[in-house]
Amino acid sequence: MxxxxxxxxxxxxxxxxxxxxxxxxxxxxxxxxxxxxxxxxxxxxxxxxVSGNKFFKLKYNLDMAKKEGMGTLLTFGGAFSNHIYAVAAAAEKLGFKSIGLIRGEQHSPLNPTLSFAAARGMQLIYLDRQTYRNKHENSYLKFLEETYGEFYLIPEGGTxxxxxxxxxxxxxxxxxxxxxxxxxxxxxxxxxxxxxxxxxxxxxxxxxxxxxxxxxxxxxxxxxxxxxxxxxxxxxxxxxxxxxxxxxxxxxxxxxxxxxxxxxxxxxxxxxxxxxxxxxxxxxxxxxxxxxxxxxxxxxxxxxxxxxxxxxxxxxxx
Ligand SMILES: Cc1ncc(COP(=O)(O)O)c(C=O)c1O
Missing domain, CATH: 3.40.50.1100 (Rossmann fold)
Known part of the structure; x- marks a missing residue:
């Protein structure tokens, strides 16, 4: 269903x-x-x-986020990431808020990937490479939850x-x-x-x-x-x-x-x-x-x- x-x-x-x-x-x-x-x-x-493998990697995750009643998707990716782009698009289309934790510092103006994501309502947060390495750590994910509220986590690359x-x-x-x-x-x-x-x-x-x-x-x-x-x-x-x-x-x-x-x-x-x-x-x-x-x-x-x-x-x- x-x-x-x-x-x-x-x-x-x-x-x-x-x-x-x-x-x-x-x-x-x-x-x-x-x-x-x-x-x-x-x-x-x-x-x-939401093209290529992204559709297939996201489909059951988006279903699960919906089933769990989550309003926000949070994920990680590089500044040119196909995954960030697809999550931002899917989130907007399906009525989720989205947060993208981006590896590296912010550049101005935003590149086409990030400016697309921002235009789709994704909140972009830039992490230095050291902090970015914590992306799998429970303590870091807990810190993110305390800071940004409850979210459905989609790991880097969506895998x-x-x-x-x-x-x-x-x-x-x-x-x-x-x-x-x-x-x-x-x-x-x-x-x-x-x-x-x-x-x-x-x-x-x-x-x-x-x-x-x-x-x-x-x-x-x-x-x-x-x-x-x-x-x-x-x-x-x-x-x-x-x-x-x-x-x-x-x-x-x-x-x-x-x-x-x-x-x-x-x-x-x-x-x-x-x-x-x-x-x-x-x-x-x-x-x-x-x-x-x-x-x-x-x-x-x-x-x-x-x-x-x-x-x-x-x-x-x-
Ligand atoms: C266009 C494209 N092809 C292939 C891959 C590799 O997929 P995976 O990360 O599942 O190995 C990616 C990354 O997700 C991708 O964006």
Whole structure:
């Protein structure tokens, strides 16, 4: 019932049916030569404001906040965060107050992400990096409650058990025709949901957008904590971060622009651009056997392009 309530508010004209998300085939002479098919599942198109994996990570959390009678959502994120943007939009749409605890100091004027969030009524509070590290501490959360009143906590990046229940819905029975599924990894909620719903003959590749091999331990901790069993196989790739979270190199930008010119599909420079670059590179290097059918999850993040372009004087297509 709660789920229906959320859909009805966010999608008044239609009910979102994950089976009906657009697929687009990505054709390339190299794929043809290697007998590999690549498709992209366009979750970036599912909603104008709460798009990509954000819809799935938030849906059950928003239901729960409503069920618990909470009037305020509180969450954490960086200054360009897709999650902050989506929470601000969803909160306004669904009648919650929202508070965003932002890592780092305030800059004036606000970047496009934060000015959007502020315009949606989100109260922005800036935390120095040291304080921001307390985001999981009970004592700090208690302090926040004493300061700002009762709230429903959505963790940084939105990843928790309810988010994973949502992201598990991104992969459906109909997607079992694909041999490989790919996604990018930040906090891991999307990857964990896909691990959960993977079919026994499928492999999942997660492209880490963070630098460092800590991601292996972090993901295995998350899967263990959530008691996620996997019917298929999964692998994490940590060589396509381009210098680390939020970092990039000219060859990534060149790839993303070329990708847009060829397929008219915008990618974001933090997550999906790196994932698609990785897929092309792996195909080139014969990572996938002939006959592979690859499904790439376009997890959105396009709101970040405006801020990226103005910050780095780039002109990535939107
Ligand atoms: C556009 C986009 N793609 C992928 C991810 C990675 O998702 P997760 O944090 O669940 O690993 C994020 C972060 O939430 C994101 O904003």
């Amino acid at each position: 709660a789920k229906i309530w959320l859909f009805a508010v966010l999608f008044p004209q239609f009910m979102l049916i994950p089976q009906n998300i657009d697929f687009q085939e990505i054709q390339d002479p190299v794929f043809f030569e290697k007998e590999i098919q690549v498709f992209i599942k366009r979750f970036d198109k599912i909603h104008d404001l 928790n058990s309810l988010a994973i229940a949502g992201t598990a819905e991104m992969l459906t029975e109909q997607d079992r025709i694909f041999s490989h599924v790919t996604c990018s990894i930040g906090t891991g909620g999307t990857f964990a949901g896909l691990v959960k719903s993977l079919g026994e003959n499928q492999s999942l590749l997660g492209f880490s957008s963070l630098k460092g091999d800590f991601i292996y331990d972090e993901m295995s901790r998350l899967l263990k904590k959530e008691q996620i069993e996997c019917e298929g196989k999964f692998e994490i790739l940590d060589k396509y971060h381009f210098g680390g979270y939020g970092k990039f190199k000219p060859d990534l930008i060149k790839f993303m622009k070329g990708f847009y010119e060829t397929y008219q599909i915008p990618l974001d420079p933090v997550y999906t651009g790196k994932m698609m670059f990785g897929i092309f590179d792996l195909i080139e290097k014969d990572y996938f056997p002939a006959g592979s059918k690859i499904l790439c999850m376009h997890t959105g993040g396009l709101q970040g392009i405006a801020g990226f372009n103005s910050r780095f004087k780039e002109n990535l297509p939107l």
